[in-house]
Amino acid sequence: MRCRFCGQEHAWEIVKRLPATAALMSIKAEDFLGRSVQSDVLAAHATNPTVRHMHEHMSSQWYQLGVEHEAKAAALA
Numbered sequence: 001m002r003c004r005f006c007g008q009e010h011a012w013e014i015v016k017r018l019p020a021t022a023a024l025m026s027i028k029a030e031d032f033l034g035r036s037v038q039s040d041v042l043a044a045h046a047t048n049p050t051v052r053h054m055h056e057h058m059s060s061q062w063y064q065l066g067v068e069h070e071a072k073a074a075a076l077a
Contacts, residue, residue: 006041026073032066 002009036059043055 006037008041026070029066029070029073032062032069036060036062036066 039055039059039062043052043059046052046055
């Protein structure tokens with residue numbers, strides 16, 4: 001299946017129910033998580049260790065923003 005975040009093909013596992021962390025997310029949180037995936041892809045392709053570390057760090061930061069944003073949105077609901 002083609003990933004809507006990075007555009008690459010990924011194999012997906014079929015599960016009977018979604019894990020709690022895969023609950024519906026706000027568009028903004030989904031965007032942050034998509035940017036995290038994009039940074040992971042860039043890190044995987046980086047040949048320079050400094051650049052790879054920067055992309056890994058950015059991936060972590062985007063992921064945290066997504067989680068924090070979703071928690072704030074859930075608290076307001």
